[in-house]
Each structure stands twice: as structure tokens, then as C-alpha cells.
Amino acid sequence: TNQELGRLLSSIEGQKYSDYKRMKGMYDFGKYQLAIDHVQVDPFAPPSKMRIIMNRNTAGIPAEWLDSKTKIIAVSDFLTRAFWKAIQPFNKTAKGTGSSGLILIDRCGQEILERTSVLIKADSLEVRFEIGLPAAGRRILGKAAARIFEQTLPQVVEQALLYHNLDQKAMKNQVVLMLDQAYIREELTRKQLVAFVADGSVLPRESGVSDKPLTGAIPFTSPKSLEIQLTLPSGKTITGMGIPEGITLIVGGGYHGKSTLLRALELGVYNHISGDGREMVITRQDAVKIRAEDGRNVEKVNISAFINNLPGNKNTHQFSTENASGSTSQAANVMEALETGTSLLLIDEDTSATNFMIRDGRMQKLISPDKEPITPFSHKVKPLYERLGVSTILIVGGSGDYFDVADHIIMMDEYRLKDVTAAAKTIASTAGYQRESVSTSQFGDISSRIPLQTSFSRTGKENRIKSKGRHTILYGREMIDISGLEQLIDDSQTNCIAVMIDFFKKEIVNDKWTISQAADRIYAHIARFGLDAISPYTGHPGNLALPRKQEFCAALHRYRGLKIKD
Ligand code: ADP
Ligand code: MG
Numbered sequence: 001t002n003q004e005l006g007r008l009l010s011s012i013e014g015q016k017y018s019d020y021k022r023m024k025g026m027y028d029f030g031k032y033q034l035a036i037d038h039v040q041v042d043p044f045a046p047p048s049k050m051r052i053i054m055n056r057n058t059a060g061i062p063a064e065w066l067d068s069k070t071k072i073i074a075v076s077d078f079l080t081r082a083f084w085k086a087i088q089p090f091n092k093t094a095k096g097t098g099s100s101g102l103i104l105i106d107r108c109g110q111e112i113l114e115r116t117s118v119l120i121k122a123d124s125l126e127v128r129f130e131i132g133l134p135a136a137g138r139r140i141l142g143k144a145a146a147r148i149f150e151q152t153l154p155q156v157v158e159q160a161l162l163y164h165n166l167d168q169k170a171m172k173n174q175v176v177l178m179l180d181q182a183y184i185r186e187e188l189t190r191k192q193l194v195a196f197v198a199d200g201s202v203l204p205r206e207s208g209v210s211d212k213p214l215t216g217a218i219p220f221t222s223p224k225s226l227e228i229q230l231t232l233p234s235g236k237t238i239t240g241m242g243i244p245e246g247i248t249l250i251v252g253g254g255y256h257g258k259s260t261l262l263r264a265l266e267l268g269v270y271n272h273i274s275g276d277g278r279e280m281v282i283t284r285q286d287a288v289k290i291r292a293e294d295g296r297n298v299e300k301v302n303i304s305a306f307i308n309n310l311p312g313n314k315n316t317h318q319f320s321t322e323n324a325s326g327s328t329s330q331a332a333n334v335m336e337a338l339e340t341g342t343s344l345l346l347i348d349e350d351t352s353a354t355n356f357m358i359r360d361g362r363m364q365k366l367i368s369p370d371k372e373p374i375t376p377f378s379h380k381v382k383p384l385y386e387r388l389g390v391s392t393i394l395i396v397g398g399s400g401d402y403f404d405v406a407d408h409i410i411m412m413d414e415y416r417l418k419d420v421t422a423a424a425k426t427i428a429s430t431a432g433y434q435r436e437s438v439s440t441s442q443f444g445d446i447s448s449r450i451p452l453q454t455s456f457s458r459t460g461k462e463n464r465i466k467s468k469g470r471h472t473i474l475y476g477r478e479m480i481d482i483s484g485l486e487q488l489i490d491d492s493q494t495n496c497i498a499v500m501i502d503f504f505k506k507e508i509v510n511d512k513w514t515i516s517q518a519a520d521r522i523y524a525h526i527a528r529f530g531l532d533a534i535s536p537y538t539g540h541p542g543n544l545a546l547p548r549k550q551e552f553c554a555a556l557h558r559y560r561g562l563k564i565k566d
Contacts, residue, residue: 013142037539043098047130049540060163099132198240202277213277252412305444326353456505492545
């Protein structure tokens, strides 16, 4: 019981830090159980992992808000944020060595993700968090620890987990918002759209390091030609821009807000919290941002749709390199996105290789096709849509090469959109501006690569996999650089990818399934047994946030030890 915990803590006051180990176990606090799953070895080690387990009736959240997966994610996210908020005042006063006295829970950003921080089951509610057990030097501060468990934590639970103390209106709004968002995303497919941006949305962010909305921004308005109206499950009717399937070109002068719009579309694969400004910016769930990523590793990818006749007769049907160029990396990124499965590519000139994107008429005259290995994306974007059904939204401000092939051309003019399709098409067909028709009718083949078990035959420390921040996964001493994945938005997603790769190498890879099929197995496993099920730990599963299949596969693709069946 909780008295036992109190007695234990006062009895080890002033003892050596490792005596905290005796705390491991379950304690009854009346309204909830406390599970201490893991105790840190010293005050500088990662804080100790614990869970609060509560009966769902005690928490009192109405059942009607928990009767679907979407609602459960919305409520879990809300409770994680409430818990985070409730611990802040206490953390300000924490003192002692290392992490002494800190209470930590996974931190949510502007997006609502499926996480392991709060688990809601049929009859229980579980919160996973960490506490830095207090110490002076390396000596136990048992009384301070007892205060955390007897006073602080019960107060946090009261504030953050009991329905009657919560901001009920805000919680309800979050559930209703997420149902609307899910509906819009389904509506996209039904209406043959790839993205929606509601009028009034605020797209720019406060700064390069803050994801909060920019104050004083010019709100989004749809060009008349693309305007649609939607009636949402909440009863609200909204208007905004519906971008149809096909090829959409965004043009406009520098600094007019093109990249800001595309960035919002990239992140529209996620749902945003109320007040973010992008909560009604919704993109197809499988949309992939494509960029150049020179230096990346590529293993046996068929990039022949774009690249042929490389110097030295290098094979582009099974193209491998440890150090890709701008154009080959961008070609590989497109081909891998198609291999994983996507219905929409998003491309920004700012992060593209020019020679991959365009080749103008003069250059075509100077360099004969058999000397130029690259078929630019402008020649392939149409067959990509017509043959494979994959749409593209792209920004090209510096060239008219896409005028012929684009279905819609919209111009950003001082942060306001105009439809300029007709004007651009007229220019494209005017004598003197015409281009030779070079669009190919076929797209080309896509690889379906089978990873080999031998890619992961490592032992001991070299077989350990963990994340380091947002952009790095460490496999043994080897670094997997995933900084090119712009749609990965949370450290806990990276953490989750590391755990998923570990699960993949232990349970899934079998020399038979393709990377995409293997990934589907993992997602099916998670859908069935929960995100906890891939964690190697019992009890506290760590801070995991579910990444998309696109980012999980992309991380594997960047692993330099990856071996592919011939
Ligand atoms: P481009 O890609 O066209 O060169 P950016 O999207 O990079 O332009 O935007 C340029 C600047 O304008 C950025 O600092 C951005 O935050 C700001 N900005 C973008 N959209 C808006 C808006 N709707 N209202 C106010 N400022 C904006
Ligand atoms: Mg830009």
C-alpha cells in the first residue's frame, strides 16, 4: 500500500542511491494503483519509469467519447497534455542532483498522435510517466521522495485525470474536431481530391524554431475555381480549397508564401490541435514529401524511370550507392515512396535538385539525350498520374516547364492564391514559347525489394538499436540518418521507429516479404494488440508515438547495412 511506500522511503533517507531499487512494485493509493516498473541507478540516469492505473469509472470520462479508435486517440492526447500541464508548477520547484524531483511525461506538439503515454482500455486508464528520484549528491532524499508520492502525485491525478476537474468543454471540442478531421480525410478520396485547405486557416509559423501559428498572418482564402464546401459531422459547414487529383503546380515570386503552403500540406497527413491554424488543412494520409538528399545510402533501387546511361555503365535498374548525388537521391526517394505506397507526392523547388526537376529546350538542344542520363520529373509527372494514379503537387517558381503537363496552376501572390491555369496554358501554346513534346507515355518499373535477415546478423552491443533525438537512430555504433524525413515531427516517433526496427529484425524479416509487406505486418500487429505490443518492456513501454508506414520504411531504406535479395 501507499503507507508501505512512505515507510520504505523514510527508512532509506540518506542511504546510497541504489537502495531506491527496493521501491520496485505495485502500490495501492485508493483511487489508483501506482506501478513502479523501473528504478534509475543514479540521479543522472534516465528517470524512473512508473504508471498510474485507474478504474475508468473513477476517472469518469463519458463512454460516448471513447467508443472508437479516433476518439480514444483524441482523449488520450488530451489527458497527456493535461498531465503535462499539471506537473509544470512542481517541476519549477524541483531541486537536488541530476533529475531529482522532476516528473516527466511525453510532450505533445501541435499534432495529435497515437501514443503510449496514456492507455485507455475497456475498464482502465493508465498513465505512463517518469520521476527523477530525489538525491543530494548520491544520497537518497527519502522524505522529499515521499512528498512526491503522498502529495504531489495525488494532486496531479486529481487535476489531470478526474473528469470533473478537467476542462470538459475543451476535451469535447478535441474529440469533435478529430472526428471532423477524420471525415474530411475520408471525403478527399470520395471526392477525388488530394488535399483540402479551409478558408481562414493560418499557415505560417511563428519562427523557424516554433511550431506555433504566426500572429498577424494573412488567413488563407481559396481561389474561386477550386473552392468547395463541406458539411462536417459536427454540423459545421466550411469552405476552402479542394485540390483535385492530378498535377497541381504552385507558382509565384520568391517570399510570397509558396513553401509555407506546401509545408502545411506535408503536415496535413496529421491532425492538428485546436488553435493551431492548420486544423482544417487535411492531406491524403499517405502523401510523401520528396526532396533531394545527397549523401544518402541507396540499396538496389530501380531508378531507371529517371536515370539511365550513367557514366561507367552503372546499373540503374538495381542502383546502389553509399553517397547519392542530388538527382539520384531524389529519384531514389520518388521510387521508394512508390514502392512503399503513396497517392500524392509533394515537391518544393527549394529542396530539389534542379537537373532532376527540369531541363529547358536550349539544354536539350546542346546535350543529346544519350549523353544526359536524367529524364527530368517534368517528363514523368503525367505518366505517373495516368499510369499509376499518383498525383503531384509541386512548387516551381523559376521555370515554365510544367505549364504543359499541369492540370491546375495556382499562383501565390502576397500570400493570396489565384488560379492562373488559363493564362499559363495560353503562354505554353504561344509560338516561341512552345516546348518539344517530350513527355514519355510509360512511367517505368518500381522495385519491390525483399530485405535479407543477414542485414541484421549482429551480436551483443552492436545489435542494440535506439533513437537519438528526432533525426538519428543508432544501430550499434552505426548511425541511421533520417534528417531527410520532413514529415517525421516528434522525437517519440523516432523512438518508436527504433523499437519497430528492433521488432522487425527479431520477428518479421524472413527473406520472403518485401519491405512494404513486412511493414504492413507490423502495423497490423499494432492495430490488433496496441502500440505497447512492439515494446520489449513489460509495464512501461517507453515514450512511443506511432509514425506512418512511409517514415518507418524510409528509415529502413537509409540503413547502410540493408541487404536486398537479388
Ligand atoms: P516562398 O516559398 O514563396 O519563397 P515562403 O513560404 O518561404 O515563401 O514564405 C516567406 C515568408 O512569408 C516566411 O517568413 C513566411 O513565414 C511568411 N508567410 C507565409 N505565408 C504567410 C501569410 N499567409 N501571412 C504572413 N506571412 C506569411
Ligand atoms: Mg520557397
